[in-house]
Amino acid sequence: MxxxxxxxxxxxxxxxxxxxxxxxPPPPTTKAGFAVLLRSASxxxxxxxIHALLLTTGLSHKNxxxxxxxxxxxxxxxMSYARHLFDDMHKPRVFLWNTLIRAYARTNLPGDAIxxxxxxxxxxxxxxxxxxxxxxxxxxxLLDVWLGMAIHSLVIKFRLVNDAIVQTxxxxxxxxxxxxxxxxxxxxxxxxxxxxxxxxxxLISSFTQNGHADKALRLFHRMESAGMKPDSITLVSAISxxxxxxxxxxxxxxxxxxxxxxxxxxxxxxxxLLDMYAKCGSMEEASKLFGEMQQRSxxxxxxxxxxxxxxxxxxxxxxxxxxxxxxxxxxxxxxxxAVLSACSHAGLVGEGKEYFSRMLDPKVEHYASMVDLxxxxxxxxxxxxxxxxxxxxxxxxxxxxxLGACTIYHDLELGQLAxxxxxxxxxxxxxxxxxxxxxxxxxxxWDDVQKVRENMRGNxxxxxxxxxxxxxxxxxxxxxxxxxxxxxxIYKKLDxxxxxxxxxxxxxxxxxxxxxxxxxEKEAAVRTHSEKLAIxxxxxxxxxxxxxxxxxxxxxxxxxxxxxxxxxxxxxxRDIIMRDKNRFHHFKDGECSxxxxx
DNA sequence: GTAGGGTTAG
Numbered sequence: 222m223x224x225x226x227x228x229x230x231x232x233x234x235x236x237x238x239x240x241x242x243x244x245x246p247p248p249p250t251t252k253a254g255f256a257v258l259l260r261s262a263s264x265x266x267x268x269x270x271i272h273a274l275l276l277t278t279g280l281s282h283k284n285x286x287x288x289x290x291x292x293x294x295x296x297x298x299x300m301s302y303a304r305h306l307f308d309d310m311h312k313p314r315v316f317l318w319n320t321l322i323r324a325y326a327r328t329n330l331p332g333d334a335i336x337x338x339x340x341x342x343x344x345x346x347x348x349x350x351x352x353x354x355x356x357x358x359x360x361x362x363l364l365d366v367w368l369g370m371a372i373h374s375l376v377i378k379f380r381l382v383n384d385a386i387v388q389t390x391x392x393x394x395x396x397x398x399x400x401x402x403x404x405x406x407x408x409x410x411x412x413x414x415x416x417x418x419x420x421x422x423x424l425i426s427s428f429t430q431n432g433h434a435d436k437a438l439r440l441f442h443r444m445e446s447a448g449m450k451p452d453s454i455t456l457v458s459a460i461s462x463x464x465x466x467x468x469x470x471x472x473x474x475x476x477x478x479x480x481x482x483x484x485x486x487x488x489x490x491x492x493x494l495l496d497m498y499a500k501c502g503s504m505e506e507a508s509k510l511f512g513e514m515q516q517r518s519x520x521x522x523x524x525x526x527x528x529x530x531x532x533x534x535x536x537x538x539x540x541x542x543x544x545x546x547x548x549x550x551x552x553x554x555x556x557x558x559a560v561l562s563a564c565s566h567a568g569l570v571g572e573g574k575e576y577f578s579r580m581l582d583p584k585v586e587h588y589a590s591m592v593d594l595x596x597x598x599x600x601x602x603x604x605x606x607x608x609x610x611x612x613x614x615x616x617x618x619x620x621x622x623x624l625g626a627c628t629i630y631h632d633l634e635l636g637q638l639a640x641x642x643x644x645x646x647x648x649x650x651x652x653x654x655x656x657x658x659x660x661x662x663x664x665x666x667w668d669d670v671q672k673v674r675e676n677m678r679g680n681x682x683x684x685x686x687x688x689x690x691x692x693x694x695x696x697x698x699x700x701x702x703x704x705x706x707x708x709x710x711i712y713k714k715l716d717x718x719x720x721x722x723x724x725x726x727x728x729x730x731x732x733x734x735x736x737x738x739x740x741x742e743k744e745a746a747v748r749t750h751s752e753k754l755a756i757x758x759x760x761x762x763x764x765x766x767x768x769x770x771x772x773x774x775x776x777x778x779x780x781x782x783x784x785x786x787x788x789x790x791x792x793x794x795r796d797i798i799m800r801d802k803n804r805f806h807h808f809k810d811g812e813c814s815x816x817x818x819x
Numbered sequence: 820g821t822a823g824g825g826t827t828a829g
Binding site (some may be wrong): 239288289292314316317319320325349350351352353354355358384385386387388389390392393417418419421422423424425426427429430452453454455456457458460461489490491492493494495496499518519520521523524525526527528553554555556558559562586593618634685746 | 823825828
């Protein structure tokens with residue numbers, strides 16, 4: 222009698238044990254008999270017994286049976302036993318070497334994959350076209366650019382450099398190692414016969430995933446001009462690029478084309494579209510699509526919840542989360558981050574604590590999110606104690622969240638402490654240096670501000686240049702801080718608008734700009750911040766008041782630009798939707814959706 | 820008997 226709840230594997234094992242020990246027929250003695258047995262085996266003990274049996278029958282010299290056993294072990298996967306078996310085999314052929322290298326590369330043991338490749342070479346086994354895709358994947362996972370280049374030279378040496386799959390894998394490796402130019406060069410060197418859809422997709426997605434969304438979209442366009450029809454994977458990359466750039470118009474056009482031209486679509490494409498709408502500040506369109514979707518995954522739910530959170534609609538975020546649970550969908554760690562983010566952006570401390578306490582296995586990023594939530598609410602002492610009581614090791618993100626809170630609440634002492642920890646763990650992140658500098662500046666400690674700057678110079682940490690962008694008629698316009706002689710029209714508009722706003726009570730913030738983590742503390746710089754230029758530009762070009770002005774900013778919006786935008790929305794009756802590094806600001810009738818809490 | 824491309828956060 223088999224107990225209720227026994228898994229199929231156990232049933233299998235029990236059946237085998239019964240056949241081995243309690244009842245005839247006897248164990249197989251032929252190759253065919255073992256093959257049958259192997260096909261039904263699916264657990265380590267089971268396979269181990271078969272191995273032992275094989276050794277007693279004298280059939281173990283049959284490499285084909287051992288190969289099948291090895292393949293079964295890899296599929297479990299039980300790499301250490303597989304390796305043990307492999308080491309006992311007599312002169313394994315290249316197929317088996319490849320299979321084992323692949324298994325290591327796939328089970329997140331890239332170092333072992335490379336080591337095995339070297340073993341194979343030492344024994345004089347010649348690699349074939351199947352070997353290198355696995356080895357190259359391992360190089361990419363090791364993030365070892367020198368090793369990658371060395372393997373590339375071997376690809377050339379073994380005359381496999383014209384193999385389309387090897388070339389594709391080389392592109393992916395170089396892109397992952399941060400050498401998108403090399404990836405592009407490989408693509409350009411491929412023969413037109415080799416440039417199939419997968420090769421195009423590999424380069425497009427490499428650009429997308431490595432922050433070159435504009436190049437990805439250009440390549441996508443080139444691909445279509447070359448007569449290739451995009452499939453769902455191409456579309457995911459193209460839509461994600463629109464999301465990254467905040468190109469709502471282009472994203473919408475792709476969505477329309479998918480419907481009208483019946484392009485290949487699936488839940489991945491829909492999720493990418495949801496994300497695109499969320500990242501372009503249009504939760505109305507995201508919500509419409511979400512309602513129409515035939516199939517939803519946890520990514521769909523997480524994207525929507527996170528989208529509402531960053532767009533400042535915490536109520537919808539949390540009610541969607543509760544609906545998700547009602548439908549029996551289990552949250553993952555990204556969903557949980559989205560939920561905490563919703564609480565954080567709305568200052569819902571009690572709710573955040575409640576959700577956090579119910580999370581299974583919170584990770585360091587969930588702790589960082591809690592630090593952000595507690596810290597923003599001003600309970601700095603409690604926040605510090607929370608960090609100290611963490612059962613897992615803190616990372617720079619955790620201390621960085623505390624540093625951010627100290628900047629808001631002018632806590633110099635705790636801020637310095639947090640900064641020390643941040644710089645110990647991650648010395649090279651510019652925004653944290655700027656935060657510390659801002660704390661000092663707020664206290665008038667200009668000597669310390671100077672020291673932070675020197676420290677940055679000494680460590681070759683450079684501030685990220687601020688910019689804003691606007692999409693108009695499918696074109697993206699970039700604006701950088703400061704003076705641009707060629708933008709006369711924009712400056713004229715800016716002066717005109719500022720005069721109107723001043724008449725309504727707007728006063729530029731000329732002192733220390735507390736939330737401004739990236740700009741110089743100078744009035745002139747504040748006056749020509751990139752977001753103001755982008756707004757002025759939009760006002761000159763977009764005459765219809767019915768369409769909101771959409772601005773994307775790579776860093777956080779400063780206090781003065783935030784106030785400025787609120788005034789514009791009221792004085793000129795223009796809605797402004799601004800995405801900054803952390804969240805969205807929807808300005809309407811003189812108010813912001815973030816309720817000045819960001 | 821083995822091979823290449825995709826979504827949420829960070």
